[in-house]
Amino acid sequence: MATGIKDRVAIIGMGCTAFGEHWDKGPEDLMVDAFAEAIADAGIERSRIEAAWVGNALDDINVGNSALPLAHALRLETIPVSRVENMCATGTEALRAAAYAVAAGAVDIALALGVEKLKDTGYGGLPLRTKGLANDLWMPYGSAPGTFAQLAGAYTARHGVDPADLKRAMAHVSWKSHQNGARNAKAHLQKPVEMDRILNAPMIADPLGLFDCCGVSDGAACAIVTTPEIARSLGRMNPVTIKAIQLSASNGWEMQYGEWDGASVRNTQVAARRAYAEAGIADPRAELSLTEVHDCFSITELVTMEDLGLSDGGRAIFDILDGRYDSEGALPCQIDGGLKCFGHPVGASGLRMAYEVYTQLQDRAGARQRGKVDLGLTHNLGGSPYNSVAAVSILGRLN
Amino acid sequence: MAVPSRCAAERHRFRPSTCLQVCSILSTSGCRTAEAVRMTERFISAVGGYLPMLRLDRAAASKALRFAGLGGRGGGRRAIAGWDEDALTLAVEAARRLGGDRPIDRFAFASTSAPFYERAHAAIALEALGWPATTRSNDVAGSRRCAVSALLDALLGNGEVVVAAGERRPARAGSPQHLAFGDGGAAARVGDAGGARLIGHASLSHDLVDMYASREMPTPYAYEERFVRETAAREVIAPTIRAACAAAGIEPSAVIHAAVHEPLGGMWRDIASLTGMTATNHAGALDAQAGDLGAAHILYAMALAFAASSPGDIVLVAGFGSGCDALVFEITGEVTGAADAVAMLGSGLVTQDYVRFLSLTGEIDLDWGVRSETEQKAQGTVLERHGRDTIGFIGGRDESGNVQFPKSRIPVRPGAAGPEAMTDVRLADCPATLVSVTADRLNYTPDPPFWFGLVQFDNGARLPMELVDADAAGFTVGDALRMRLRIKSIDRRRGFRTYFWKAAPAARPLLEN
Numbered sequence: 001m002a003t004g005i006k007d008r009v010a011i012i013g014m015g016c017t018a019f020g021e022h023w024d025k026g027p028e029d030l031m032v033d034a035f036a037e038a039i040a041d042a043g044i045e046r047s048r049i050e051a052a053w054v055g056n057a058l059d060d061i062n063v064g065n066s067a068l069p070l071a072h073a074l075r076l077e078t079i080p081v082s083r084v085e086n087m088c089a090t091g092t093e094a095l096r097a098a099a100y101a102v103a104a105g106a107v108d109i110a111l112a113l114g115v116e117k118l119k120d121t122g123y124g125g126l127p128l129r130t131k132g133l134a135n136d137l138w139m140p141y142g143s144a145p146g147t148f149a150q151l152a153g154a155y156t157a158r159h160g161v162d163p164a165d166l167k168r169a170m171a172h173v174s175w176k177s178h179q180n181g182a183r184n185a186k187a188h189l190q191k192p193v194e195m196d197r198i199l200n201a202p203m204i205a206d207p208l209g210l211f212d213c214c215g216v217s218d219g220a221a222c223a224i225v226t227t228p229e230i231a232r233s234l235g236r237m238n239p240v241t242i243k244a245i246q247l248s249a250s251n252g253w254e255m256q257y258g259e260w261d262g263a264s265v266r267n268t269q270v271a272a273r274r275a276y277a278e279a280g281i282a283d284p285r286a287e288l289s290l291t292e293v294h295d296c297f298s299i300t301e302l303v304t305m306e307d308l309g310l311s312d313g314g315r316a317i318f319d320i321l322d323g324r325y326d327s328e329g330a331l332p333c334q335i336d337g338g339l340k341c342f343g344h345p346v347g348a349s350g351l352r353m354a355y356e357v358y359t360q361l362q363d364r365a366g367a368r369q370r371g372k373v374d375l376g377l378t379h380n381l382g383g384s385p386y387n388s389v390a391a392v393s394i395l396g397r398l399n
Numbered sequence: 400m401a402v403p404s405r406c407a408a409e410r411h412r413f414r415p416s417t418c419l420q421v422c423s424i425l426s427t428s429g430c431r432t433a434e435a436v437r438m439t440e441r442f443i444s445a446v447g448g449y450l451p452m453l454r455l456d457r458a459a460a461s462k463a464l465r466f467a468g469l470g471g472r473g474g475g476r477r478a479i480a481g482w483d484e485d486a487l488t489l490a491v492e493a494a495r496r497l498g499g500d501r502p503i504d505r506f507a508f509a510s511t512s513a514p515f516y517e518r519a520h521a522a523i524a525l526e527a528l529g530w531p532a533t534t535r536s537n538d539v540a541g542s543r544r545c546a547v548s549a550l551l552d553a554l555l556g557n558g559e560v561v562v563a564a565g566e567r568r569p570a571r572a573g574s575p576q577h578l579a580f581g582d583g584g585a586a587a588r589v590g591d592a593g594g595a596r597l598i599g600h601a602s603l604s605h606d607l608v609d610m611y612a613s614r615e616m617p618t619p620y621a622y623e624e625r626f627v628r629e630t631a632a633r634e635v636i637a638p639t640i641r642a643a644c645a646a647a648g649i650e651p652s653a654v655i656h657a658a659v660h661e662p663l664g665g666m667w668r669d670i671a672s673l674t675g676m677t678a679t680n681h682a683g684a685l686d687a688q689a690g691d692l693g694a695a696h697i698l699y700a701m702a703l704a705f706a707a708s709s710p711g712d713i714v715l716v717a718g719f720g721s722g723c724d725a726l727v728f729e730i731t732g733e734v735t736g737a738a739d740a741v742a743m744l745g746s747g748l749v750t751q752d753y754v755r756f757l758s759l760t761g762e763i764d765l766d767w768g769v770r771s772e773t774e775q776k777a778q779g780t781v782l783e784r785h786g787r788d789t790i791g792f793i794g795g796r797d798e799s800g801n802v803q804f805p806k807s808r809i810p811v812r813p814g815a816a817g818p819e820a821m822t823d824v825r826l827a828d829c830p831a832t833l834v835s836v837t838a839d840r841l842n843y844t845p846d847p848p849f850w851f852g853l854v855q856f857d858n859g860a861r862l863p864m865e866l867v868d869a870d871a872a873g874f875t876v877g878d879a880l881r882m883r884l885r886i887k888s889i890d891r892r893r894g895f896r897t898y899f900w901k902a903a904p905a906a907r908p909l910l911e912n
Contacts, residue, residue, distance in 0.1 A: 124769070124841065132776070132777075132778045133781065134781055134784065134785040134789075136777065136781070136888070136897075137777065137781065137785055137887060137897055137899060138789050138805065138862075138887065138899045139863065140849075140851040142839045142842050142849060143839050143841040143842035143849075145841055146837050146839030146841065146842055146851060147837075149839070150835035150837050150853065151835070152837075153835055153837070153875065154834060154876055156876070157876040157877065203838075204840055205837045205840060205841060206837050206873070253813065256803045256811040256860075256861060256862060257801070257812065257861065258855055258856075258860070260834075262834045262835035262876075385835075386835075386853055386863060387863075
């Protein structure tokens with residue numbers, strides 16, 4: 001019976017570039033920058049890295065396919081390097097691969113790096129056709145805001161809430177993240193935004209206005225993982241460890257089988273349930289210190305708080321409006337500014353979230369430090385609510 | 400074949416070349432006994448009319464063109480196809496409205512604006528309609544008359560035959576045709592029983608070039624209107640009508656309702672005067688409310704005429720274009736679908752947005768930016784494997800009874816463990832409701848916003864779909880839906896298009912007159 005990887009993998013170094021419009025840098029520059037911070041943080045020789053995984057989601061328009069761009073950029077010496085891609089969960093997928101390799105005992109030290117360079121092409125989060133699959137003959141290729149916006153109408157229908165209340169709660173989600181992002185030098189957007197401006201912004205996909213949507217961005221984030229024993233040997237007596245990493249992907253049930261009502265994301269629920277079990281968390285509301293969730297859109301964050309079991313069904317609106325998830329609230333969410341302020345370089349986002357939790361666990365978050373942090377959760381959601389891949393990871397201290 | 404002793408050419412001042420043709424017609428009808436028996440066995444049993452949802456208020460266009468002195472007087476409305484509608488989809492929607500479940504023997508698709516030069520639309524239409532691939536099918540084209548000619552062929556032939564016409568004719572902005580034309584489809588079903596019996600007919604071929612379109616001139620080039628008005632009525636339409644009435648053994652004044660193509664607006668007065676008819680021409684009303692539907696026009700107007708008729712009435716149908724075909728019917732009962740065509744004409748949404756009209760008709764090429772740079776190439780191999788299921792909207796029922804789209808080797812049903820055989824289930828005619836929805840204003844579409852959502856069919860199937868024909872209120876969760884055949888993608892680089900079904904509101908708003 002598998003017992004999971006709780007405390008079998010330690011993170012000994014992380015790095016993260018500033019996210020934004022890196023007109024002066026290519027993806028190789030971003031990879032080098034993130035790696036340089038991580039290897040310095042780990043305090044090891046680069047030759048000790050035995051395997052690496054690079055995540056980027058949109059290979060045709062930025063980094064390029066295969067793992068060779070990482071091997072070239074970092075001049076990795078003939079170690080096994082693989083590219084992983086799982087839509088918006090790509091960054092977490094890279095971390096999962098590296099962590100599993102260490103937990104399996106296949107390697108002692110592994111590298112996970114996520115990178116995406118989207119601004120060069122003017123890519124705006126729009127769908128790309130697959131150039132020949134049967135799906136092209138029938139599937140609607142809506143934009144990312146369009147697919148997630150559909151949560152709102154279905155949520156309203158399920159819970160009977162006033163759409164105006166939902167809109168106000170969504171606005172609060174964005175307002176909160178902008179408040180937090182203003183304290184983060186690595187965020188793409190670092191300015192608070194007034195609530196009225198959020199509420200009255202141009203519509204992108206009903207009912208999502210401009211400020212309900214995260215943008216695209218350039219960025220990279222990196223983690224170096226090893227066993228707790230090796231971490232101790234390196235002087236990390238109470239290292240940050242991975243308590244859980246779980247992934248759940250649609251098999252077509254939501255969009256082809258008539259039971260789901262569109263007001264939640266099943267894969268988030270499943271991944272969270274598994275992650276809590278793997279981490280030994282009985283009451284996430286009481287045990288988690290903070291969360292970094294996939295706030296690609298404000299409605300996504302709102303629904304995710306229920307899917308993670310942190311708000312009761314139909315109550316996330318009120319928890320959000322009450323400030324429960326604000327930086328000073330009971331359970332901060334997006335204390336670093338989230339996708340809303342970092343933008344979404346798809347392959348990097350999952351590792352960017354882990355970077356924030358890792359930093360908070362070590363009490364190194366400066367102005368946005370959330371006191372004592374014991375357990376932090378990250379969540380990615382790729383695809384669309386009806387055809388998704390969700391990843392939930394939980395980080396903490398070994399002891 | 401005997402030539403009648405009293406040639407109509409003298410009476411009607413036919414040119415010799417046309418005299419022979421019309422005389423031949425008369426000679427055919429001259430074998431009165433044998434011919435009459437055969438004719439009374441053939442009927443139109445059903446008609447279907449389909450119009451896209453939008454109507455342009457011609458007055459709004461005239462106002463926009465006032466600076467140039469163009470746009471005419473600007474009365475009435477014309478139907479405008481959505482960006483994802485073409486002659487094929489409009490014809491298929493019209494054919495769907497024929498109803499009935501009897502198999503057909505032959506199918507003809509008629510249009511002067513069909514998108515492909517080499518790829519038979521009739522074959523695509525058969526798949527979209529869910530009719531057997533063994534049905535004989537062909538495309539007819541070449542003139543606005545082609546649908547009526549095909550209808551006459553069906554009536555003179557045997558078996559169950561459907562003729563479906565669709566038009567989305569291009570025209571230059573500012574030209575009279577741009578406002579006079581309309582987009583739409585019409586269809587008729589012919590067989591050995593029905594509510595409209597053919598009792599006489601006549602045909603005339605005449606290369607009268609009142610207007611033409613060519614590969615070199617894809618939009619219509621129109622000649623002098625007074626020439627057309629006089630020549631078309633006097634030399635082509637009126638004599639053919641007279642011949643058809645003679646073949647039917649009636650006087651033109653006995654015609655109660657007419658569906659006669661007028662090459663130019665207001666010509667019915669001339670034609671009626673030349674023939675002695677006093678009937679209402681429903682083609683004129685169709686012109687005013689939806690525009691000239693080209694090859695589909697007379698089939699649609701015929702449906703309107705049938706709807707207005709009572710048993711015993713005589714209905715005249717005449718198509719014009721490189722000649723004329725005139726058909727005389729006796730109404731013997733109800734023609735299925737006629738009332739529906741009237742209702743279709745009275746529903747839709749009026750737009751005053753001339754720029755949107757220009758964009759939808761391809762007369763301005765808006766710069767939609769980077770977001771429109773999507774690759775749209777469809778592969779022939781994929782179409783061969785999946786095209787019939789997508790164009791026919793064929794899902795699969797698994798061994799436990801669950802219906803899904805698309806089909807898959809292992810069913811989506813929870814607990815399904817291995818490959819199962821699936822039986823075909825057509826979803827095109829299945830009612831559905833909306834589970835989730837949005838109006839996407841970021842994604843590229845030629846007519847924003849891009850509505851899409853998750854659609855739940857009453858038979859259990861569900862899938863994400865594009866939504867079309869939104870009114871001002873748009874869509875909300877729980878809305879009742881019906882399926883429409885539409886263009887799925889247009890590969891502009893390679894000149895190819897694919898088709899799939901999109902969900903539309905179950906009911907359209909009524910037009911205010």
